Amino acid sequence: MEGRKSPKMLAAEGSFCLLKTLFKGGKVTMTRQVGGSVFLLITVFLLMPMSWTRRGVPADTFKALNNRLRTLNQQFKRFQQMTSTHLQRIGKNHNVTNNVDFKFLSQQFERISRELRSFREMTEHSLNSLKSWTKSLQKKTNRLHSSLSNMTRALWQNNHHNLREIHKQRAALTDLSHKIQKQQSQIDSLESLKDQVQDGMQDLQTSLKKHQTRIMKLESQIQELLKIISTSKAEDPFNSIRKQHGVLMRHVQTQPKSREHRIRERLLLRSTKQPQTTIRERQWQSTTQPTVQAHEELFQLPLRHKIPHVQSPKEEAKICNVGSMLLFPSTSTENYAIFQKTFQTGIHELSICTWLKVDAKYVGTIFSYATENNDNMLVLYGHNSGKLGLMDFVIGDPTYRELPSQNILDGEWHHLCIIWSSIEGRFWYYLDRHLISNGSKFQKGYEIPPGGFVVLGQEQDSLGGDFDVAEAFVGRLAGFALWTRTLSPVEVSGLADGKGVPQGAVLSLDDVDQMSGSVQHITCECLEHCV
Template sequence: MSGCRARVGFLLLVIYLHTQPAFRQVAAHKNPNNFLDRLKRLDEKFRRFQELTLTRLQGIADNYNLPYNVDNRFQVLTEQYQNISIMLTDFQVRAANDLSSLKYWTKKLQRKSKKLDLKVTALEIALNEQRKLSLKESKKQRSHLLNLTQQLQNHRGLIGSISAHRSELQGGFRGLQDALKKQVDMTTQLQEQVRTLLQKETFSSRGSLNSGDSLTSNRTPQDPAPRIHAAGLEQGHRSHPAKKKDNVNLPKGKKVRDRLPSPRPTHLFVSTHKRPQEKPEAKLLEKSDAHDLRQLPLRHRIPQQQHIPKKAGTICNVNSMLHFPSTSIENYITFKKSFLTGIHELSICTWLKVDGNYVGTLLSYATEDNDNKLVLYGRSSKRSSLDFVIGDPAYRELPVDTLLDGRWHHFCVIWSANEGRFWHYTDRRLTSTGSKFQKGYEIPAGGSFILGQEQDFLGGGFDAAEAFVGRMAGFTMWNRVLSPGEVSGIATGKGLPRGSVLTLDDVDQLNGSVQHVRCGCLEHCM
C-alpha cells in the first residue's frame, strides 16, 4: 500500500511539472505581476510538497527496514530485562536483610521497653509505698506534736503550781535546816557524854590492877597495840617474848585477853593453832597452774566438746555449692573458661534451693553479636515460669512452680539442634518438652558465661529484679544430650556422667557477697 501511494504521488508531481510552463505562459500574457506572485506561491508549495514527500519516503524506508532490526532490538531489550531482574533480586535481598534486622531490633526494643515498663511500675509502687509511709510518719509526728504540746501545757501548769508553792517550800526548808542543826548539836552532846561514860567504866573496871598493869590500863580503846596482838593471834603466831613480862605479875586465873578491850566479832572465830606445814613445791605448782590458766586463751579453758559425726548423705555427687544471699546486681560469678568450639547440643543440670518467690536468672551466655545466646531467664513479673532462650529472640517457657517451696530440687534442661528438640526435667521427672526450637542452630564459642545475673551487653547491664536468690549445688554442663537414665542417676546421687565441659570447679571470680562452699553431699550443703 505504501508503494502504490508513492507511485501515485510521483505521477502527480510529473503532471504538475508538465502543466506548469503552459500556465506560466497564459498568466504572463494577462498580467506579469500576478504571474510572479503566483510563481512564488507555487515555489513555496512545491518546497512543502518536497518536504512531505521526503518524510513519507523516509517513513516508508524505515518501515521497509524494520524486520532486519528486530533481532538487535530484542537482544537489547533482553539485556535490559536481565539487568533490571538482577537489580530487583539485589533489592529484594537487601530489603529482606533490612527487614530481619528491623525485626530483631524491634523485638529487642520491645523487650527493653518491657523491662523499662516493669522498672517504672516498680518505681511507682515504691513511690506509692514511700508516700504511704511518709503520710503515716507525718500522722505519727502530728500526734506526737499534739502530745508534746499537751505535755508542755501540763508542765507549764505544774511549773506555775511549783512556783506558787516555792515560797512555802523555802520556808519549810529553812525550818528543816534549823531542826537539822539542833539534831547535830544534840548528837555532838550525846557523843561527849558517851565518851565520858566509857572512860569512867574503863577506870572503874581496871582499878583493881597492880602497878605493873597501870601502863596497860591507861590505854584507851583506840590504842592499836591490842589490835596488833589480836592480829597476831588471828595469824596463828605466838606473842612476842618481850611481851610475856607483862603476864608475869598477873594474878592467878588472869590472862592477857582479860585486860585487852573486846575485839571485833570477826576476830573471835579465828583459830590460833598452827596449820600443818605444806610442801613449798606443791604451793609453787598450784600458783603456777593458776597463773597458766589465767594466761590461756578462752578456747583452751573451755572443756573440749566431743566431736559429733555428721549423718551419712545419700546424694554425694554435688562437690560444692554457691550461695546467692540477696537481690543485688553485684552478686554473680564468672568462669575461667568458655566454649572452645560451637555447640549443637547441650545438657545443664543443677540442684536449686530458691529463697524468693520467683526463680530469677540462673545462667547467661553472651557474645559481642548477641547478648542472649543462651539464657535461663526469670524475673519477679514471671513467678511461675522460666524463659529458656537460645539465640534471641527464640525462647520457650519452662514451668517452675515446684521450685518455689524453699526446698532442694533437681533441675535439668536438654537441647539438640538436630530436630530442635528440648527436654525439661524436675526431680528426674519430665516436666515439659517440644520440637522445632532453633533447628540447625549453633551456639558460638568465645562468649561470656555468668551465673546469677542476665547480661544486657557483654559482661554487664545487670538488673536486680532478674537476680537469682538462693543456693545452687552441683552445677554441671555437657555438650551432648543426656539420656533419661543418666538424669535419674544424677538426681538420685549415683554419680555424674562423663564428658562435662563446665562445672563449679571452673569458677573464676565470686562477685559481691556470693559464697562458694565445699560440701560433698547435698545433705551437708546448708
C-alpha cells in the first residue's frame, strides 16, 4: 500500500502528465510552447507557498496568496478552454486528431487543489497555535520582567541599608579605638605615676631611717644636757636650758632641706595641684613654729583635706541661650558629628543659626545634607583652596551663592544666621546681628527633598562618607539650630543678644547621635563658659 504523496510530488506528476499529453505526437510547436509555460507556472506557484510557510510567512500574506491562487485557477480554466478550442481548430485545419485529455488534467488539478486546501488549513491551524503560544510567552516574559525589577529594587535597597550600617559600624569602631587609645595612655601615665610613687616611698623610708638616727642622737644630747643641769647647781638652770635651746634652734635652722622634705613637697603638689607659692608659705609658717612642733610636722605626711582648694571665679555671663558646644580640635577626616533625626517632609524655607569660633585660616564645612540623588543638596562650607575669605551656600548642587567670611577668621566668637525661602528665591546672611548680604532668584520654587543624611564638620561626597581633609571644620560650634521657616530680623537679633531661642527648631545639638574622632560635646549654658 503506497503512502500518501506530498503536494510537491503530486504537482510534479500532474505537470508531467500534462506535458506528456501536450507533446503526444510532437507535431505542433505552439502546443509545446504552451505546455512548457503551463508547467513552469504550476511548478513555481506550487513551490512558493510551501517555502514561504516554512519560513513563517504571516497569516495576511498567506490569505493574499490564496486569493492569487484562486485568480490563477480561473485564468487557467479560461486558458484551458481557449487552448482546447484552438487545438480543435488546428486539428480541423491540418487533419490532426486532438488527443489531449483535459479531463485527466482537470482531475489532477482538482486533486492538487484539495491537497493545497488541506495544507492551507493545517498551516492556518499551526499559525493560530503559534500565535496563542506567543501571547502566553509574552505574558510570562512580562511577569518575569516585573519580578526581576522588584528583585533589583529590593537588592538595591538592601545594599543601601547595608552600606549605611557599615558606615555606622565603622564610625563606632573608630570612636571605640580612640577611646581605647585614650584609656591606654591614661593607664601608661598611671603606671609611670605608680613607679614614681614607689620610688618616693623608698626614698621616704631611707630618709625616715636617717631621721631616726638623728633623733636618737638628739635624745642622747638632751640626756647629756639633763646630766649637766643636775650637776651644775651654782648656775641658773633655766638660763642653761635657754642656751642649749638656742643652740638646738640654730642647729635645726641651719640644717639643709632633706630629701624627704623635697619629696613631701612634690607629693603635695601632685595631690592638691596647688601653686608653688602656697607650699612655700606653709614651709615659711612651719619654720617660724617652735622646734618641737617643727619636728612633729617634719615626720607627718600631709593630708589632702588640709590644703584648701581655691576655685577661680567664673567670667560674668551675658549670652546664656547656647545650651551646648561641639569642639572640633584638629584637621582630620575622622572628626565629624552625625544627627539622629533627618527631614521628614520637603523643605521650602529654612534658617540656620549658630555661634562659631574658627581656629583655622578657612571656615571649613559647618553643615552638610546629602541625599541619594545629590550629595550636595544643602551645604554651608569653605575650603582650604582658592579664596579663603569666602564660603559657599549650596542648595541643590551646582547652584550656590558665595558669602563673605573674612571677619569670621579672627579666632573669636561670632554669631551667624543664613535664611532662605523658595518664594522668589530670597536669601539673607546675618553676621553678629548685621545683614551682610542678601539676594533673590536663588532656587526659586525649589524643594529640598526629605530623607537625607545630616553631618556637621565634614562635606559629604557620598551619602555619609568620602570626606576631604581640605574641607574639614576646625574650631567650636555652639547653640547650633535649624528651622524650616524664615526667622525675622527681631528673632535673629534676639538670638545674637542671648535673649532666647525661637520656637520650632527641627535640629539642634541635642539631636546629635554620634561623634567621631576627637570631637567633644561640651555642656555650657552660657557662651562665655564654652571653652
